[in-house]
Amino acid sequence: MTILDPVAAPSATAPSDAHPLSSLTADEFLRVRDIVSAAPDFTPTTRFAYVGLDEPHKREVLAWQDGDGPLPERRVRALLLDMATGRSTDGIVSLTSGEIVSTFELDGSHGQLPVLIEEFEAIGEIVAADPRWVDALALRGCTPDNVVCVPLSAGYYGHPEEEGRRILRVLAFRQDHPGDHPWAHPVDGLSAYVDAANREVTRIVDAGIMEIPAESGNFDDPVVQGEPLTTLKPIVITQPEGPSFTVDGEWVSWANWRFQVGFDTREGLVLRQLSFTDAGEERPIIYRASINEMLVPYGDPSPVRFWQNYFDTGEYLFGRFTNTLALGCDCVGEIRYFDAVLADELGNPFTIENGICMHEEDYGTLWKHSDMFTGSNEVRRSRRLVISFFTTVGNYDYGFFWYLYLDGTIECEAKLTGILFTSAYPGLDADGNDYPFASEVAPGLGGPYHQHLFSARLDMMVDGLSNAVDEVDVARVPMGAGNEHGNAFTKQVTRLTSEQGAGRVADASVSRAWFISNTERRNRMGRPTSYALYPTESPVLLADEASSIAKRAEFATKHLFVTQYDPAERYAAGDFVHQNPGGDGITAFTAGDRPIDGEDIVVWHTFGPTHFPRPEDWPVMPVDYAKFTLKPHGFFGRNPALNIPAPGAAAHCAPGGHAGQDHAEHPGHAGHDHAEHGGHGLDDHGH
Known part of the structure; x- marks a missing residue:
């Protein structure tokens, strides 16, 4: 890099x-x-x-x-x-x-290697040579020349003819002209199963002819976009003295933070050795942080869709699809880009220029108080360092943004945009009920229900290698002796002591959080130094626990797993995810039930949205968000942001002025957001 x-x-x-x-x-x-x-x-x-x-x-x-x-x-x-x-x-x-x-x-019994781009590119030719596929298209008024074939990972369903073979499953979409986005025209009711290595179709599934939606989904067509909005005025934020961070190769220093930026073909952006300098001491927090897996399971059980569940990291290696962001992009603030150097399928290096973006953002009020007794009136502004990248995996575009704050907080936010994976919408049944597994997002066009479940691998190092995890819930105290008026509540703390007992689910009703503490170091109050993981409460994997996908993705059945550190345990779904029958990854990692109290530990956190598509998500989806937060809890002896200088220039703190708008009151991010600027060149950046 x-x-x-x-x-x-x-x-x-x-x-x-x-x-x-x-x-x-x-x-x-x-x-x-x-x-x-x-x-x-x-x-x-x-x-x-x-x-x-x-x-x-x-x-x-x-x-x-x-x-x-x-x-x-x-x-x-x-x-x-x-x-x-x-x-x-x-x-x-x-x-x-x-x-x-x-x-x-590999013998294939524990999965296949990731799908190659060369395999994807060969699929159209393979199915076009099969007369069964051609005949099925003809029944729907299509030919191989006016459809695009979308090859997709196969999952594992025990079909005898697929054992030991590299299988892809194929769905078709009609494309009415070269500039037409085919996602608007799914050729539903039809799929093909393909042996990519032997270049043969192993099975055709024809569940019946469905009407192909006709309406265009060309979101880049000015006619579809409508009359441009003309009332938006420019927003300009500058740093006339340059950014506050310094960079030495891949190492970054900003405020009290220090870390290394890395990149991997499979995981994309990797942050290493995040530390915070406190009173002159560089204190470690996380040794390595990445999105190690991403599962997109669909909920439509139709004969041509029941197998739709994609591991975009393990099966597709989403890092290789990272977008390039052009220099000179008309974005806000001082932007610094990192290139990513990867190997192609011939082993030759290639460069994704400007694959990672780093910049500062103003983030509103950091702390503030106007005191009635002393007359003191103090305010400090917050800012954060943003390290991010965007990748396009088929129809969806994903941005992953890591935020570091002045008060020691760490956040990871996924931004989801792009185009829905579509189906034909079957309409109302005989009783007038909607189809229960998809939304109608345009006339006759369905958006199947699905989830996006990201796995963050957090190799923790809170003040050193001896760490432990406590589950902390709020607890009501029954009215009675010592709580005569019934107003009391407290916290319930449960130490997670071994791997088998550390599979946990978030619970908003008790404000559940997980505290990662050092078992040997104490703060000035004599208590363990710690960081708290605050999840965003959302459903875990909704597929039945006996399903194939639940066996293959046990990591997605809980919000939290904790394992003892092993450098070979990198991926929550295992090393070889494509056509893996299950039992690897987290399932295998926790089988030995190793102790995790006072050990070198890895925290695996699952987060992400469940998506019932809306008409407003079509023809291109506004960004949706999913995130988690790590906050210091007793890691510092007091507020670590007390020494942030007050706003100096009057222009930055002028009563009634327009400078320095509070981010909390105006949630549109002021800094550079890849989702707003695209990622494929100057034209996509508005030039």
């Missing part, structure tokens, strides 16, 4: 490019390609399904940073697929020694 326009000279204390967690460079990707392709079992049809840093054990990295250990070996994980035979391998390459350290061949 590289940064454009570094804003400060390298710090004397910042790690160098030799840091064991530094992102892989283009030269390193080339070395991996050359080492792997020289192996005797590498063929002309072998493709690189994934190439990424094989991160050293946390303790090795920390020992090296403290000067107590050697520089860990630089290793890379490479997943390979032979397109001709389907042979799949999981290998480790040492860049230190220039050798392949290990190679493991």
